[in-house]
Amino acid sequence: GINAEYGKQWYQRRVRGIAFGSVVAYSSYNKRDNNCIRDGVIVTLINCGTSIFGGFVIFSLLGYRAHKTGVSFEDLKSGPGLAFVAITDAISEMSVGPLWSVLFFFMLFLLGLDSQFGMLESLLTSVKDEIPVLNRMRKEFVSGGICLVLCLLAIPMSFQGGLYIVDLLDNWSLSYPLLIVAFLELAAVAWVYGVKKFSLDVKDMTGYEPNYYFKACWLVICPLVIGVLILSGIILSIIEGYPLYDKFVGCNNDLLEDQGLPLEANPTWVVKDRYPAAFVAIIVLLNALSCFLVPGYFLYYYRKTIAGLFGR
Numbered sequence: 001g002i003n004a005e006y007g008k009q010w011y012q013r014r015v016r017g018i019a020f021g022s023v024v025a026y027s028s029y030n031k032r033d034n035n036c037i038r039d040g041v042i043v044t045l046i047n048c049g050t051s052i053f054g055g056f057v058i059f060s061l062l063g064y065r066a067h068k069t070g071v072s073f074e075d076l077k078s079g080p081g082l083a084f085v086a087i088t089d090a091i092s093e094m095s096v097g098p099l100w101s102v103l104f105f106f107m108l109f110l111l112g113l114d115s116q117f118g119m120l121e122s123l124l125t126s127v128k129d130e131i132p133v134l135n136r137m138r139k140e141f142v143s144g145g146i147c148l149v150l151c152l153l154a155i156p157m158s159f160q161g162g163l164y165i166v167d168l169l170d171n172w173s174l175s176y177p178l179l180i181v182a183f184l185e186l187a188a189v190a191w192v193y194g195v196k197k198f199s200l201d202v203k204d205m206t207g208y209e210p211n212y213y214f215k216a217c218w219l220v221i222c223p224l225v226i227g228v229l230i231l232s233g234i235i236l237s238i239i240e241g242y243p244l245y246d247k248f249v250g251c252n253n254d255l256l257e258d259q260g261l262p263l264e265a266n267p268t269w270v271v272k273d274r275y276p277a278a279f280v281a282i283i284v285l286l287n288a289l290s291c292f293l294v295p296g297y298f299l300y301y302y303r304k305t306i307a308g309l310f311g312r
Helices: 003-013 022-027 037-071 078-089 097-130 134-138 140-160 160-170 177-204 212-240 253-258 277-309
Strands: 246-250 270-274
Touching: 003 140, 022 037, 022 097, 022 177, 037 078, 037 177, 078 097, 097 140, 140 160, 160 277, 177 277
Parallel strands: none
Antiparallel strands: 246 270
């Protein structure tokens, strides 16, 4: 229903950006005495401000398109169709439409570069930490090699069924692993290492301890929010059943009749169907592999440390 769809969209938007590690990767280049609390507040305010501003722009355009076409708001699909169909259709009707179109796609290009920089830096930092020999190579070569590998892996997404692979990786294979990684990172710092020790480390860097608000977030508020997100995701998955995909896009009554589907008014010209059980099995497998990497690496590192101690 509509409420489940809104809940799904809210859940996916909250998950995006959590535990990617981009901010941590960039912060590793800071000096030891850098004011990390100030930077954290500034980044948070800028992030929220741009999101609110972008929300006003996007939803005003979507509302205009819904009013113009007569399509209910919840039927307007996000993803590539949003950027290349819905928004561009609204921009084309503005004054000096070509200028706004150029500016919009230039912004979209910069947005893609920005996301690529952040995610690549997170991956690059992790790879170089685990493979020290790469630190002796020029960073441009290492970055270029990783980009080449990612480009080769993305080639199947440009095929006829590429959008289904994108849907699989973008919407269904990241949510739970990211939330679990975020929860484990938080638990390791706040509950295992200890908030008091961590606060003293921050004081050593900035000259003062974080206030009680930050400590409460680390100990209670953030774990509770992440737990609610995980629980809401499970509930939404149970309510919706197998995920939907666009079986036919741009279809007409002749195509509906050939497929034995009921002839009915379909203003979006989209026929949806549920993914097969094999697709759901792939989703479960990808999520399980991503989640098991954390305890798997912990056991490997623990065994390596114990073996090193007893080998002395």
